[in-house]
Amino acid sequence: MKRPLILLxxxxxVPAVGVTSTPITGMVASxxxxxxxxxxxxxxxxxxxxxxxxxxxxxxxxIRYDIVTANAYKAKVHTPVAFTSSPALGSExxxxxxxxxxxxxxxxxxxxxxxxxxxxxxxxxxxxxKAGSVWFNVTSAATYGYNKAFPAGTYQAVVTAECVAK
Amino acid sequence: MRFFIIxxxxxxxxxxxxxxxxxxxxxxxxxxxxxVYTTKMELFNGRKNIRYYSVGVFDKDWKKVKYVSSPxxxxxxxxDRKEVEIYxxxxxxxxxxxxCSKSKILSTVKDQSIVASRICSKIK
Numbered sequence: 658m659k660r661p662l663i664l665l666x667x668x669x670x671v672p673a674v675g676v677t678s679t680p681i682t683g684m685v686a687s688x689x690x691x692x693x694x695x696x697x698x699x700x701x702x703x704x705x706x707x708x709x710x711x712x713x714x715x716x717x718x719x720i721r722y723d724i725v726t727a728n729a730y731k732a733k734v735h736t737p738v739a740f741t742s743s744p745a746l747g748s749e750x751x752x753x754x755x756x757x758x759x760x761x762x763x764x765x766x767x768x769x770x771x772x773x774x775x776x777x778x779x780x781x782x783x784x785x786x787k788a789g790s791v792w793f794n795v796t797s798a799a800t801y802g803y804n805k806a807f808p809a810g811t812y813q814a815v816v817t818a819e820c821v822a823k
Numbered sequence: 824m825r826f827f828i829i830x831x832x833x834x835x836x837x838x839x840x841x842x843x844x845x846x847x848x849x850x851x852x853x854x855x856x857x858x859v860y861t862t863k864m865e866l867f868n869g870r871k872n873i874r875y876y877s878v879g880v881f882d883k884d885w886k887k888v889k890y891v892s893s894p895x896x897x898x899x900x901x902x903d904r905k906e907v908e909i910y911x912x913x914x915x916x917x918x919x920x921x922x923c924s925k926s927k928i929l930s931t932v933k934d935q936s937i938v939a940s941r942i943c944s945k946i947k
Binding site: 687688689690692693726814817818821822 | 841842846848870930939942943
């Protein structure tokens with residue numbers, strides 16, 4: 658009598674311990690992701706200069722590019738050539754300089770980005786031939802006229818980070 | 824092995840704070856309107872200080888190509904994703920080469936240096 662009872666209990670218990678599987682689906686597609694790692698700050702070492710260099714009291718803007726598929730995108734970083742907002746500037750010209758360099762990288766082979774970098778106007782173009790993550794450091798500096806002091810106030814400029822499919 | 828570690832990092836970090844525009848190579852298909860082609864893009868906004876993105880269609884030489892998108896200026900909250908439908912007339916289909924999304928910075932943002940991001944996919 659005891660044995661069939663145990664068997665019946667065991668059979669009834671089976672559904673209670675049954676395993677339910679929930680599928681998780683995902684797709685890895687070719688893409689380029691742009692992330693602002695650090696917002697830059699212009700330092701003002703002298704009255705005539707604004708610079709993002711740490712040695713000049715600034716903070717370098719750092720932009721991270723995540724590349725899922727190698728050789729599918731080009732990165733273009735445009736450094737500023739004008740202020741988007743500033744105090745009223747006189748007739749003097751603002752002289753802009755800027756550069757972009759791949760700094761930290763998830764794969765040492767990504768150093769080829771710097772080797773094959775193409776620079777034109779205010780743009781640095783990198784061929785993203787390796788997959789992974791790369792951090793671009795952007796340097797931007799502005800001087801005002803010939804040794805003229807920048808008027809007091811808040812200055813704002815925009816760095817444009819671009820990822821273009823090849 | 825290293826590639827997979829990077830891939831996991833990319834997939835997990837990229838979703839945290841980034842601008843993403845997919846697919847990389849969209850295809851134009853005939854829409855429900857005769858003579859009009861369409862493609863569907865997806866925008867992901869992981870940028871905290873960005874709420875708006877604009878869409879643009881360009882030819883090989885980066886000249887603007889006429890298009891209609893729904894919506895044209897995309898409002899997308901932080902960590903949200905939006906599907907964007909782009910419609911191009913049959914006569915402009917062969918000209919359309921890049922379809923891009925660009926972050927729009929509000930004039931109220933007063934950071935000293937701001938990063939604008941633009942991602943362009945190539946129409947195949």
